[in-house]
Amino acid sequence: MAAVSGPQPQFFGMAVTVDVVVLTIRDDELQVLLVERGVEPFRGALALPGGFIGPDEDAEPAARRELAEETALDRGGLYLEQLRTFAAPARDPRGRVVTVAYLAIAPDLPVPVGGSDARAARWQPVWSVLSGHVKLAFDHLGIVEYGVDRARSKLEYTTLATAFCPEVFTMTELRRVYEVVWGVSIDARNFHRKVTNAADFLEPTGERRVLETGRPAALYRRGPARTLFPPMLRGAFPPVPLADSGA
């Protein structure tokens, strides 16, 4: 390890990719966006949307670009945060490829379409991936596990739940987010009280929505708060297990 000045060429042979775990709630299930790979390696297999970071590109713009290219998901309103980086030496057969994983949360969107490097993009229930029923390319199963864990944790002490909802939503829609992501059931009345007491979590729009049945629900918009105080504590809820913990 001699101290040399200037670039050290022996270290500059790596590639960096981004992979995005896009979560949404569809049909009362937590679902993840997968693409069918159109190129080798793992051609035809299911994988997370993602791709190489360009030579002059930062990681987050690359994640948004890949989402747009492969899944036509591009809306500015998409919540996107970095998850963590996976750098195991043999994780990619093409060579030394390090991937920066991102977590994205989307409201229930129209079925996405395929794009350049992906033949098709589709939503898949998270349990089917975590249980091993659906196999993913590379180490993407581990990335999904990590992303789902992160989302579950962040519901507790941030206002992330609103990212699963459209711009205006009802109290019940918001409560379903917690119930579906955590796999528990929550008392609607206590939830209503708690959420309306948390400062800056929700802003009432004044409007109400008339469903097919039942009393019309007030509509809310997300408030300016990004952290939730007091937090929603999972530990307090009865331990209702969800079918998961795969592989």
Added chain:
Amino acid sequence: MAAVSGPQPQFFGMAVTVDVVVLTIRDDELQVLLVERGVEPFRGALALPGGFIGPDEDAEPAARRELAEETALDRGGLYLEQLRTFAAPARDPRGRVVTVAYLAIAPDLPVPVGGSDARAARWQPVWSVLSGHVKLAFDHLGIVEYGVDRARSKLEYTTLATAFCPEVFTMTELRRVYEVVWGVSIDARNFHRKVTNAADFLEPTGERRVLETGRPAALYRRGPARTLFPPMLRGAFPPVPLADSGA
């Protein structure tokens, strides 16, 4: 963006480094470990310990290796977690270098020594870095900010505070961790009650330590819990800025 099969050489010109934010509590202050760079670029400037990931190395082993090489900090007991990856295209003058930042927490250790690529390693109060009194190379200021934020958050809902303490410690030492890292003062009696009620946070050793003065303090060891329930809530404490060193 044509779909080609096999490796795509145009993407394989990058280097990946690790940088580690090592935090500890010394002299009742939160301090960060810095090295004086012994090589270009930024030779002589202060920076986080770190370096290139080897061609067949994963990121976390690289972080431990660099810590050992540059600062002789190597003990297996060191808490280490990945923070996030910084990938701005121009963040390193040597070329396209993406860095995976790690957060390490250490108990009050002997003053570390320099190593291969670092002329010297030393502890620096975090406030002196965050305030700009001490300038860091690259984008390392941003990495320190991110790491300190993470540590502050994790004290709330995990048992991370014990990572700042030696293997056995007193209740007061643990409380000082919260007070110093958060910059608040905490009622010793309520803290004692809360911490002893949290399941698996602490295990009494049965021993006690006799200080110069005052009643002997019971000694504890960290328990098996990794998450803290109920959490310690910062928002609940009065916004008491603690009289902190200088600045």
Added chain:
DNA sequence: AGCCTTTACGTCAACAAGACGATTAGCTAG
């Protein structure tokens, strides 16, 4: 034996949270 210091335990009031009853506001069936 007093005195000081620090740790440990106790009490009380305010408040948050779980359980669950009751009311409200829309619809639809008769």
Added chain:
DNA sequence: CTAGCTAATCGTCTTGTTGACGTAAAGGCT
């Protein structure tokens, strides 16, 4: 029109947690 259905919202009660703060215990020192 009214009864009945459903879902949303509000209220009550009880339990547990928290912040404020009083008090006792256990050392050393003079």
